[in-house]
Amino acid sequence: MDAMTTRYEQxxxxxxxxxxxxxxxxxxxxxxxAAFTSAYVVRQAQGDWLEFELPxxxxxxxxxxxxxxxxxxxxxxxxxxxxxxxxxLLLVGTLILGFVFLVLQYFGWQSLFEIGVDLRGNPSGSFLxxxxxxxxxxxxxxxxxxxxxxxxxxxxxxRLTERRVINFELTLHYWHFVDLLWVYxxxxxxxxx
Amino acid sequence: MxxxxxxxxxxxxxxxxxxxxxxxxxxxxxxxxSFIFKYIFSMxxxxxxxxxxxxxxxxxxxxxxMSVIFRLQLGFPEDSIAWLKPLLGKWIIVNEETGIGSLDSxxxxxxxxxxxxxMVFFVLTAGLSGTFSNLLIPLxxxxxxxxxxxxxxxxxxxxxxxxxxxxxxxxxxxxxFSGGWTAYPPLSALPQASSGSGAGMTLWLVSLTMFVVSxxxxxxxxxxxxxxxxxxxxxxxxxxLTIWTFFITAIIGLLxxxxxxxxxxxxxxxxxxxxxxxxxEIFVSGEALDYVGGSAILYQHLFWxxxxxxxxxxxxxxxxxxxxxxxxxxxxxxxxxxxxVYSVMAIAFLSFIVWAHHMxxxxxxxxxxxxFVIFTxxxxxxxxxxxxxxxxxxxxxxIRLNTPMLFAIGxxxxxxxxGLTGIFLGNSAIDIQLHDTYFVVAHFHIVMxxxxxxxxxxxxxHWYPKMFATFMNETLGKIHFWGTLIGSxxxxxxxxxxxxxxxxxxxxxxxxxxxxxxxxxxxxFITIAAILTFGAQLVFALNFFWSIKRGRKxxxxxxxxxxxxxxxxxxxxGHGNWEGKLPTVHRWPYDYGKDGKDYIPQVIPMSEExxxxxxx
Numbered sequence: 001m002d003a004m005t006t007r008y009e010q011x012x013x014x015x016x017x018x019x020x021x022x023x024x025x026x027x028x029x030x031x032x033x034a035a036f037t038s039a040y041v042v043r044q045a046q047g048d049w050l051e052f053e054l055p056x057x058x059x060x061x062x063x064x065x066x067x068x069x070x071x072x073x074x075x076x077x078x079x080x081x082x083x084x085x086x087x088x089l090l091l092v093g094t095l096i097l098g099f100v101f102l103v104l105q106y107f108g109w110q111s112l113f114e115i116g117v118d119l120r121g122n123p124s125g126s127f128l129x130x131x132x133x134x135x136x137x138x139x140x141x142x143x144x145x146x147x148x149x150x151x152x153x154x155x156x157x158x159r160l161t162e163r164r165v166i167n168f169e170l171t172l173h174y175w176h177f178v179d180l181l182w183v184y185x186x187x188x189x190x191x192x193x
Numbered sequence: 194m195x196x197x198x199x200x201x202x203x204x205x206x207x208x209x210x211x212x213x214x215x216x217x218x219x220x221x222x223x224x225x226x227s228f229i230f231k232y233i234f235s236m237x238x239x240x241x242x243x244x245x246x247x248x249x250x251x252x253x254x255x256x257x258x259m260s261v262i263f264r265l266q267l268g269f270p271e272d273s274i275a276w277l278k279p280l281l282g283k284w285i286i287v288n289e290e291t292g293i294g295s296l297d298s299x300x301x302x303x304x305x306x307x308x309x310x311x312m313v314f315f316v317l318t319a320g321l322s323g324t325f326s327n328l329l330i331p332l333x334x335x336x337x338x339x340x341x342x343x344x345x346x347x348x349x350x351x352x353x354x355x356x357x358x359x360x361x362x363x364x365x366x367x368x369x370f371s372g373g374w375t376a377y378p379p380l381s382a383l384p385q386a387s388s389g390s391g392a393g394m395t396l397w398l399v400s401l402t403m404f405v406v407s408x409x410x411x412x413x414x415x416x417x418x419x420x421x422x423x424x425x426x427x428x429x430x431x432x433x434l435t436i437w438t439f440f441i442t443a444i445i446g447l448l449x450x451x452x453x454x455x456x457x458x459x460x461x462x463x464x465x466x467x468x469x470x471x472x473x474e475i476f477v478s479g480e481a482l483d484y485v486g487g488s489a490i491l492y493q494h495l496f497w498x499x500x501x502x503x504x505x506x507x508x509x510x511x512x513x514x515x516x517x518x519x520x521x522x523x524x525x526x527x528x529x530x531x532x533x534v535y536s537v538m539a540i541a542f543l544s545f546i547v548w549a550h551h552m553x554x555x556x557x558x559x560x561x562x563x564x565f566v567i568f569t570x571x572x573x574x575x576x577x578x579x580x581x582x583x584x585x586x587x588x589x590x591x592i593r594l595n596t597p598m599l600f601a602i603g604x605x606x607x608x609x610x611x612g613l614t615g616i617f618l619g620n621s622a623i624d625i626q627l628h629d630t631y632f633v634v635a636h637f638h639i640v641m642x643x644x645x646x647x648x649x650x651x652x653x654x655h656w657y658p659k660m661f662a663t664f665m666n667e668t669l670g671k672i673h674f675w676g677t678l679i680g681s682x683x684x685x686x687x688x689x690x691x692x693x694x695x696x697x698x699x700x701x702x703x704x705x706x707x708x709x710x711x712x713x714x715x716x717x718f719i720t721i722a723a724i725l726t727f728g729a730q731l732v733f734a735l736n737f738f739w740s741i742k743r744g745r746k747x748x749x750x751x752x753x754x755x756x757x758x759x760x761x762x763x764x765x766x767g768h769g770n771w772e773g774k775l776p777t778v779h780r781w782p783y784d785y786g787k788d789g790k791d792y793i794p795q796v797i798p799m800s801e802e803x804x805x806x807x808x809x
Binding site: 015017018020024025027029031032033034036039042043046048119120121122123126127130134 | 340341344414418420421422448449450456459466467469470483485486491
């Protein structure tokens with residue numbers, strides 16, 4: 001990526017190409033979920049739709065994810081301010097909360113299954129599992145990025161370089177994005193049950 | 194004859210150029226180390242462009258070869274094609290009494306399905322926009338490479354992987370997928386629906402998912418490069434129209450392909466997890482399946498939300514290439530540059546709100562259809578703006594009738610002919626008669642298949658000197674052009690009449706229908722035309738591969754006397770494109786025939802008079 005970084009250094013008023021690329025990918029992912037949710041609406045309008053309450057555990061997991069986003073944000077600021085210990089701990093905290101979120105989602109699916117909402121059968125249930133499942137896959141992508149961040153934080157000597165700030169920012173933006181995406185999905189599912 | 198501007202380019206680049214210290218780091222040469230990294234796992238956008246092009250040509254011959262085979266069956270159902278047995282094996286069924294070999298009907302469906310999939314996705318999407326976006330975006334913008342050369346390489350290899358998977362599916366014992374390139378459920382959702390719906394469909398889905406990954410990686414790169422890596426002085430309004438179209442194409446792709454993926458994921462769930470998104474109560478051989486409450490129309494909505502923008506993903510790059518080639522070889526500025534850009538934007542926007550015109554007959558509400566009819570017909574406005582601008586660009590030009598120019602003019606011809614029939618099909622009332630007939634086949638082949646191919650050929654002949662440092666042979670090029678132009682019209686013009694009479698597409702043979710017997714000769718004619726047009730493409734392939742080594746050598750940097758930046762690079766540009774500094778841009782790319790000068794490249798600074806003029 002040499003061609004890019006050299007140019008970026010001279011024209012620092014412009015946004016970093018990688019960050020810009022990530023934003024475009026986010027637009028892409030948003031389109032995918034927009035397609036899912038509009039398919040949901042179209043299908044629901046045709047009737048024969050199983051209605052059920054969302055398990056409360058999904059609200060708990062939302063809270064966990066929101067907190068993790070805040071932690072990561074503070075971690076990023078500590079990283080830039082040179083507070084090495086604090087940023088490392090917060091980064092690990094975010095990673096753990098990411099896992100906790102996945103586990104809670106799994107419990108959510110379990111309680112859905114217990115009240116008789118199956119992946120098969122009425123598309124109402126299928127949509128819910130597919131939507132949350134594919135969102136969980138995107139969370140896993142974020143967890144991989146966070147895990148790489150943690151490994152690097154503990155194996156490399158702390159240095160504040162432009163390259164590292166960019167990498168951190170990429171992870172940060174993506175994590176906020178999947179967080180917001182989940183909030184959108186939750187509100188959507190809550191409203192359009 | 195206008196005066197030819199004389200300037201010393203080396204001096205100009207040294208004086209005016211923009212030094213980005215690219216060569217100071219010495220990493221500019223690391224890609225030249227070995228054959229494998231130079232030509233195979235290359236991160237150089239110029240090599241990747243050639244990889245896309247040659248892979249695209251390979252797929253094009255597979256795709257049109259298939260069409261020749263099924264045209265033989267359609268045109269001459271009574272004649273034996275047992276001679277194809279060495280190629281097709283068990284798919285040729287020889288009647289034991291008469292000894293006549295004919296195509297297996299199931300395999301006929303597989304062939305038309307694969308022909309559609311391959312031509313739409315592998316040839317006209319990856320082969321066209323993959324090739325020229327990669328080649329021209331950095332070269333015409335004055336960038337060393339794409340924003341992320343690594344993602345760019347991945348983009349090609351995902352495309353290659355998609356190709357391998359699709360190619361493998363051709364050799365399955367149950368045959369490749371055979372439910373039409375649109376893959377509507379239930380044929381695509383039920384593995385037991387037809388022999389191609391099992392393993393063939395699974396591979397089809399996996400292959401196209403890989404393909405979408407490739408498109409997204411490429412698109413992210415194209416957009417980022419256009420917005421972030423333009424050289425000094427290259428403002429958005431100084432970009433050649435090629436770049437504008439690639440840029441907008443990439444945006445459309447990024448917004449529409451994910452929707453296709455959503456549709457595919459639901460389809461995969463139906464196939465593998467037993468959900469019923471698309472499947473309703475279905476009986477197969479007297480037995481009820483478990484599926485309840487799905488909607489097959491839902492898939493059509495998701496598919497066409499990509500499917501319609503997809504045709505613009507195909508045609509917009511061809512429009513951009515045509516605009517550039519027309520302007521260079523007519524020695525005239527493109528007429529209505531800004532109108533061209535705005536109409537591309539308008540087309541791109543409208544392409545997202547017309548998808549249901551593919552579904553008029555699927556039972557959508559007729560009142561909702563009206564909405565889609567209106568927006569579909571409105572697309573004719575920006576399209577017509579573009580056509581008028583191309584014609585006015587040609588008007589009074591100092592036209593060089595060489596092969597790239599002929600193909601560019603051919604593009605305009607095809608686009609008009611095919612575009613006009615689109616106005617018929619966009620009306621939901623006329624669509625009652627015309628839907629799913631050969632009229633539709635003729636329409637979309639001319640307007641997006643053949644037209645896009647013409648744009649691609651114009652691009653290949655025009656930028657071949659930049660890609661391979663040789664020219665393609667002119668005589669063979671002209672034989673190729675006239676063969677393709679006359680051949681394509683001979684194939685598709687008669688199809689309009691057949692379609693208006695109600696002959697349905699996708700049928701295996703027509704001789705069983707009293708009403709369609711009158712078209713037997715026309716069907717034979719179309720098949721013969723198809724074979725001859727295929728022959729013309731062989732001329733192209735011969736010319737293309739022969740000229741790489743043996744073609745006339747390019748002796749000057751700027752053989753077409755064009756204005757854009759790619760012609761300021763060395764004849765064989767290495768990694769990093771420009772040897773020293775990057776060029777600085779002083780003007781828009783279409784200063785042809787200005788102030789009595791034949792052409793003024795973008796790197797020439799504005800004169801005092803021009804500056805004064807620009808301020809008004």
